[in-house]
Amino acid sequence: xxxxxxxxxxxxxxxxxxxxxxxxxxxxxxxxxxxxxxxxxxxxxxxxxxxxxxxxxxxxxxxxxxxxxxxxxxxxxxxxxxxxxxxxxxxxxxxxxxxxxxxxxxxxxxxxxxxxxxxxxxxxxxxxxxxxxxxxxxxxxxxxxxxxxxxxxxxxxxxxxxxxxxxxxxxxxxxxxxxxxxxxxxxxxxxxxxxxxxxxxxxxxxxxxxxxxxxxxxxxxxxxxxxxxxxxxxxxxxxxxxxxxxxxxxxxxxxxxxxxxxxxxxxxxxxxxxxxxxxxxxxxxxxxxxxxxxxxxxxxxxxxxxxxxxxxxxxxxxxxx
Amino acid sequence: xxxxxxxxxxxxxxxxxxxxxxxxxxxxxxxxxxxxxxxxxxxxxxxxxxxxxxxxxxxxxxxxxxxxxxxxxxxxxxxxxxxxxxxxxxxxxxxxxxxxxxxxxxxxxxxxxxxxxxxxxxxxxxxxxxxxxxxxxxxxxxxxxxxxxxxxxxxxxxxxxxxxxxxxxxxxxxxxxxxxxxxxxxxxxxxxxxxxxxxxxxxxxxxxxxxxxxxxxxxxxxxxxxxxxxxxxxxxxxxxxxxxxxxxxxxxxxxxxxxxxxxxxxxxxxxxxxxxxxxxxxxxxxxxxxxxxxxxxxxxxxxxxxxxxxxxxxxxxxxxx
Numbered sequence: 124x125x126x127x128x129x130x131x132x133x134x135x136x137x138x139x140x141x142x143x144x145x146x147x148x149x150x151x152x153x154x155x156x157x158x159x160x161x162x163x164x165x166x167x168x169x170x171x172x173x174x175x176x177x178x179x180x181x182x183x184x185x186x187x188x189x190x191x192x193x194x195x196x197x198x199x200x201x202x203x204x205x206x207x208x209x210x211x212x213x214x215x216x217x218x219x220x221x222x223x224x225x226x227x228x229x230x231x232x233x234x235x236x237x238x239x240x241x242x243x244x245x246x247x248x249x250x251x252x253x254x255x256x257x258x259x260x261x262x263x264x265x266x267x268x269x270x271x272x273x274x275x276x277x278x279x280x281x282x283x284x285x286x287x288x289x290x291x292x293x294x295x296x297x298x299x300x301x302x303x304x305x306x307x308x309x310x311x312x313x314x315x316x317x318x319x320x321x322x323x324x325x326x327x328x329x330x331x332x333x334x335x336x337x338x339x340x341x342x343x344x345x346x347x348x349x350x351x352x353x354x355x356x357x358x359x360x361x362x363x364x365x366x367x368x369x370x371x372x373x374x375x376x377x378x379x380x381x382x383x384x385x386x387x388x389x390x391x392x393x394x395x396x397x398x399x400x401x402x403x404x405x406x407x408x409x410x411x412x413x414x415x416x417x418x419x420x421x422x423x424x425x426x427x428x429x430x431x432x433x434x435x436x437x438x439x440x441x442x443x444x
Numbered sequence: 445x446x447x448x449x450x451x452x453x454x455x456x457x458x459x460x461x462x463x464x465x466x467x468x469x470x471x472x473x474x475x476x477x478x479x480x481x482x483x484x485x486x487x488x489x490x491x492x493x494x495x496x497x498x499x500x501x502x503x504x505x506x507x508x509x510x511x512x513x514x515x516x517x518x519x520x521x522x523x524x525x526x527x528x529x530x531x532x533x534x535x536x537x538x539x540x541x542x543x544x545x546x547x548x549x550x551x552x553x554x555x556x557x558x559x560x561x562x563x564x565x566x567x568x569x570x571x572x573x574x575x576x577x578x579x580x581x582x583x584x585x586x587x588x589x590x591x592x593x594x595x596x597x598x599x600x601x602x603x604x605x606x607x608x609x610x611x612x613x614x615x616x617x618x619x620x621x622x623x624x625x626x627x628x629x630x631x632x633x634x635x636x637x638x639x640x641x642x643x644x645x646x647x648x649x650x651x652x653x654x655x656x657x658x659x660x661x662x663x664x665x666x667x668x669x670x671x672x673x674x675x676x677x678x679x680x681x682x683x684x685x686x687x688x689x690x691x692x693x694x695x696x697x698x699x700x701x702x703x704x705x706x707x708x709x710x711x712x713x714x715x716x717x718x719x720x721x722x723x724x725x726x727x728x729x730x731x732x733x734x735x736x737x738x739x740x741x742x743x744x745x746x747x748x749x750x751x752x753x754x755x756x757x758x759x760x761x762x763x764x765x
Contacts, residue, residue, distance in 0.1 A: 242697075264665045265682070272665035299664035301657035309701045311653055312665050316675075317701040318639035319666075323675050332632055336622035338674020343620035344585045344593035344633050345640075346674070347746040349667030352739060353659020354641050359723040360736050361586070367720045370711060376563075378710050380630045380638040386702045390695050399688045402680040415681050418673060424749065425668040 126150045126295065127206040130234075132198065132226060134165035137239050138211035140267030143169050144296045145209075146191040147182055147268075154194050155201035162194045172268060179423040181430075199229045207235040207292055209261070214241055219248040227253035235289055237261035242313070244306050245278030255280035259289050262310060263298070269422040271299035271429075274310045297430075318386050325385025328394035334401035350425065447471045447616065451526040451555075453519065453547060455486035458560050459532035461588030464490050465617045466530075467512040468503055468589075475515050476522035483515045493589060500744040502751075520550045528556040528613055530582070535562055540569040548574035556610055558582035563634070565627050566599035576601035580610050583631060584619070590743040592620035592750075595631045618751075639707050646706030649715035655722035671746065 129145040131138045134156040142165065146152045156162050169192065173185045182188065195201035202208050208230055212222035219240055226236055236258045240248055249258040259281050264270035273293045277286055286302065293300035303310060309317060323337050332340070348357055355366060362369035406414045450466040452459045455477040463486065467473045477483050490513065494506045503509065516522035523529050529551055533543035540561055547557055557579045561569055570579040580602050585591035594614050598607055607623065614621035624631060630638060644658050653661070669678055676687060683690035727735045 270665050270668070272661060274661075299660055301653065301660050301664075303653055305650075305652055307647070307650075307652050308704050311647060311658065311661050314643055314647070314701060314705060315640050315662065316666055317698050318643045318705055318707055319636050319670075320675050320679065321698055321702040321705075322635055322639045326628070326632060326635070329626075329628075331626055331628050332622065332624055334676050337632065338676050339620055339622050340593060340595070340632050341636065341670050341674040342672055342750075343622075344591050345637055346667065346670030346672070347591070347743065347750075348739075349640075349662050350671035350746070351663055351667070351742045353662040353667070354637075354644050355655050355719050355723060356659050356726070358641065358719075359727065360732065360739055363732075365720070365727075365729060365732055366723045367716070370716045370720070374711050374716075377638050377642055380635060381642040381707045381709070383629050384635060384639055384642075384707050386639055386705050386707055388702070389699050390691060395688070395691045395695075398676045398679075399686070399691070402676060402687045405677070406680065406686075408686060411681065411684075411686055418669075418681055421672045422668065425671070428745065428749075429663075429668075 128153060128204055130155065130195075130201045130205040130208040131211060132156070132201065132208060132222060133211035133213070133239075134161050135211060135213075136266060137263060138209070139165045139168050139172070140263065140265075140269075141209045141211060141239070142192055143172055143188075143268045144298065146188045147173075148296045150191065150206075152192045153201040153205065154192065155198050159194075166192065166194070172266075175419070176268070176423060179420075179427055181423060181426055198225060202226060202230045202234060204231060205234050207237055207289070209237050209239060211239040214243070216243055216247055219243060220251055223248055223258065224251035224253070227251075227258075230254075233257070235259065235285055235292075237289055239263060242309060245276055245281070246306070249278040249280070256282040257285050259285050261289055261293065261300075264312070266419065266422075267298075269419055269426065271297070271426075272312060273298045273300045274303055274312060275300050276303040276306060276310065318384075321386040321388070321390070322384050324390045324394045324398070325388050327397055328388075328391035329385070334398045335405070351429070448527040449474060449525055451476065451516075451522045451529040452532060453477070453522065453529060453543060454532035454534070454560075455482050456532060456534075457587060458584060459530070460486045460489050460493070461584065461586075461590075462530045462532060462560070463513055464493055464509075464589045465619065467509045468494075469617045471512065471527075473513045474522040474526065475513065476519050480515075487513065487515070493587075496740070497589070497744060500741075500748055502744060502747055519546060523547060523551045523555060525552060526555050528558055528610070530558050530560060532560040535564070537564055537568055540564060541572055544569055544579065545572035545574070548572075548579075551575075554578070556580065556606055556613075558610055560584060563630060566597055566602070567627070570599040570601070577603040578606050580606050582610055582614065582621075585633070587740065587743075588619075590740055590747060592618070592747075593633060594619045594621045595624055595633060596621050597624040597627060597631065639705075642707040642709070642711075643705050645711045645715045645719070646709050648718055649709075649712035650706070655719045656726070672750070 126149040129150040130153045131142045142152050176182045212218045238260050240260050249255045252258050260276040262274040264272050290300045358369045359366040447470040450471040451474045452463045497503045533539045559581050561581050570576045573579050581597040583595040585593050611621045679690045680687040
């Protein structure tokens with residue numbers, strides 16, 4: 124397999140996850156980061172992640188994959204001849220704008236410049252870019268190599284070809300690209316997350332439920348459905364006449380409920396304190412790191428399930444390709 | 445195993461799920477429904493569900509379990525000597541209030557009367573009940589034998605003993621009970637669901653995303669995390685200093701996002717039409733039933749995972765017991 128070259132600019136958690144994904148798919152990967160120590164550390168971290176994934180049967184041939192990844196000594200070397208450059212600089216307007224402008228000056232005209240940006244507006248971060256038609260936001264989840272979603276969001280000048288090529292590349296990586304047709308604050312995934320978190324804080328603040336029970340509520344009902352069935356598909360199966368009938372019957376009730384939700388209310392100090400106390404009682408500060416490793420193992424289990432298990436034709440990225 | 449007797453009043457999908465759960469846990473189960481045909485059908489459906497679960501290793505000894513379930517010829521016979529009576533009448537105030545009043549007249553004073561009510565206020569449905577101290581809402585998800593959550597909600601007169609006994613029984617059934625400390629419209633799970641569905645409709649109505657991509661967004665990111673990690677636990681792992689640090693840094697951003705959400709807006713006709721079209725393109729009307737069977741197999745897979753796989757100490761119902 125030889126698919127061309129991908130450059131990763133910035134090698135924090137996100138950049139490292141991208142490097143793994145591109146190399147696993149068969150790309151030659153060139154890393155660049157202002158810190159040489161960070162690049163060395165990245166190589167070790169990627170190798171460890173590959174070992175972890177191999178234990179779940181999610182990758183094979185670790186050494187072959189690692190051999191595709193190299194460290195570049197300059198940004199120019201990193202981006203030379205790259206099919207796609209994945210910008211993963213820190214999430215601030217200045218850092219992003221500068222990084223993208225600099226990449227734009229060094230990159231070949233046909234290279235896609237994909238930003239891992241998670242919240243800023245494309246119009247702002249692409250403002251100083253040379254060739255903004257080839258710039259696009261490709262926002263992954265954390266960690267990218269364990270969570271398939273990538274939100275694609277065009278800037279004002281992004282070409283349709285850039286969108287289509289980026290989408291095709293993401294499918295090659297076994298990721299699940301979705302297309303946002305206009306920019307909205309938080310993009311889509313974080314808006315859904317905010318709806319849930321804000322309402323959860325509101326319910327705790329109002330003494331309706333304990334933080335532990337709120338978390339159980341999610342994992343023991345909605346969460347295990349949403350892991351394989353989106354909100355619309357869920358509605359569709361909950362009525363004999365499908366989502367159209369469901370909408371007719373429950374529209375009014377959902378609207379009433381919607382008006383009662385506290386998602387626009389600030390997080391109360393008392394609620395934050397109660398949530399903190401509950402989380403620390405479950406996981407002492409010193410165990411947070413091993414708990415995170417546990418989370419990643421669970422996510423790998425999800426990947427195994429969604430890639431090997433029976434899938435729905437409407438919700439599996441690979442089958443849509 | 446012999447745990448006493450449970451009565452199931454009303455044998456629709458919910459009542460049948462309860463019957464399976466109680467019998468599987470070792471209860472003698474007595475079914476009552478105004479329709480004898482419905483009770484006969486229920487026995488067949490429960491046996492089929494047990495076979496499906498056996499294929500996933502989730503139950504053993506189908507015949508032994510079925511032998512614990514019998515049909516009562518009168519409500520009085522059904523509830524006689526029952527430790528708990530699970531009311532699963534249709535979801536309307538009149539139907540619930542009447543069913544609960546009638547059960548109250550026939551039941552022994554120490555029998556718990558648990559209502560499967562999903563949205564009405566306890567004060568309303570328990571209004572005519574004899575012995576309201578033993579009445580409680582125990583709201584399951586659908587289907588109850590495949591989704592562990594049970595929302596417990598006391599009425600104005602419900603005794604602490606009733607809450608504690610019901611919680612203990614739910615844990616015996618391997619379900620995950622949570623306690624709502626005050627009544628709110630939609631209880632908790634459906635509020636979280638409404639937050640997500642309403643915002644999803646809003647995003648489709650505003651042309652931000654297609655219904656297919658919205659569903660993918662959930663299944664390929666948030667959903668697979670929420671399947672094993674609640675919203676608060678997720679935040680806790682997303683910052684090196686845990687949820688307290690996360691709250692400090694992102695509180696303002698979430699609040700801003702919360703004010704931008706469209707959860708209080710009505711579902712636009714255009715959005716409903718787009719969602720319907722997408723769902724029908726994925727699953728023709730005639731395939732809805734087999735798709736529902738696929739969903740149930742996926743839920744069984746989730747049960748296998750959460751019961752046999754590695755668990756978090758804070759989110760597993762069984763380990764909290």
